Amino acid sequence: MAELGVALRIGQGLGGGEAASRYTTSLHTETIIRIEGLGHKFQRTGKQTASGREVVALEDINLEIKRGEFFALIGPSGCGKSTLLSIIAGLMRPSSGTVGMNGALVEKPGLDRGVVFQEYALFPWRTALQNVEFGLESQRVPKAERARVAEKYLSLVGLREFAHSYPHQLSGGMKQRVAIARALAPDPEVLLMDEPFGALDTQTREILQNELLRISFETGKTIVFVTHSIEEAVLLADRVAVITARPGRIKQIAEIPLARSDRLCEDVRSSPTFIALRRELSRLLGEEVTRAQKLNALQARSAEG
Numbered sequence: 001m002a003e004l005g006v007a008l009r010i011g012q013g014l015g016g017g018e019a020a021s022r023y024t025t026s027l028h029t030e031t032i033i034r035i036e037g038l039g040h041k042f043q044r045t046g047k048q049t050a051s052g053r054e055v056v057a058l059e060d061i062n063l064e065i066k067r068g069e070f071f072a073l074i075g076p077s078g079c080g081k082s083t084l085l086s087i088i089a090g091l092m093r094p095s096s097g098t099v100g101m102n103g104a105l106v107e108k109p110g111l112d113r114g115v116v117f118q119e120y121a122l123f124p125w126r127t128a129l130q131n132v133e134f135g136l137e138s139q140r141v142p143k144a145e146r147a148r149v150a151e152k153y154l155s156l157v158g159l160r161e162f163a164h165s166y167p168h169q170l171s172g173g174m175k176q177r178v179a180i181a182r183a184l185a186p187d188p189e190v191l192l193m194d195e196p197f198g199a200l201d202t203q204t205r206e207i208l209q210n211e212l213l214r215i216s217f218e219t220g221k222t223i224v225f226v227t228h229s230i231e232e233a234v235l236l237a238d239r240v241a242v243i244t245a246r247p248g249r250i251k252q253i254a255e256i257p258l259a260r261s262d263r264l265c266e267d268v269r270s271s272p273t274f275i276a277l278r279r280e281l282s283r284l285l286g287e288e289v290t291r292a293q294k295l296n297a298l299q300a301r302s303a304e305g
Helices: 017-021 081-089 128-138 143-156 172-184 202-219 230-236 272-304
Strands: 009-012 031-043 054-066 070-074 096-101 113-116 190-194 222-226 239-243 250-255
Touching (some): 054 222, 054 250, 070 230, 081 190, 081 222, 113 172, 128 143, 128 172, 172 190, 230 272
Parallel strands (some): 070 222, 113 190, 190 222
Antiparallel strands (some): 009 250, 031 054, 031 096, 239 250
């Protein structure tokens, strides 16, 4: 396809490879997160799998994420996307390899990384304001300052007038906005998001996608975003990594050459560049979904035998 020569630039090679590890965008050049030789295994409980109880979730991940970029991860279910995000967050230790941030080894959670999950995980007994204040309390921020910062981020996500509402009084989209505000309040350098809009209806999801774009533009945060939606990845990300079927490795990395201002246009999804990007990423992901289905079928037959 002619426009793909302009629309899609790919650094490829399993495990990230040499091409992927040196891949940069024109706007973001300073590495903030460096992943080298990362692998992760876990023990499966229950029936034996074809390869025994040990499951290789991730293998030979090599990746550099640039300061200020929006980096998306897509791949078939069970490929290790969420596991990789949890390792970057410091919530899990990899079986092999390393994750570094600003040159320091990531071994545990830190205030330099905020996390937003698909589940809102709000405290039901706290108001929206008090939920956003939560991370600041652990930093021993004075009460008046906590309230000021929490109000600032509730305003950023468009919920200042709901500051004193409880979670049960908020819609799903509003709860997720509170969760985003809470993650931003301690002023992390990196925002890690694990399918944050996956449980929302289409209209609410599109509204929050635009809100997240705006927040990304205004704050300049580095965002690492896991999604099952190719369209969402193309709309939001500066670069998209396609993860293979298990064991998860980096199949290809695509740069998304859409101007940030264009992403907020109503007709961006119907532009030739957007359509070409979505089609090519659909092809790449489809190959891995098919491979995952074959692998699962093989393992199911082996378990039955």
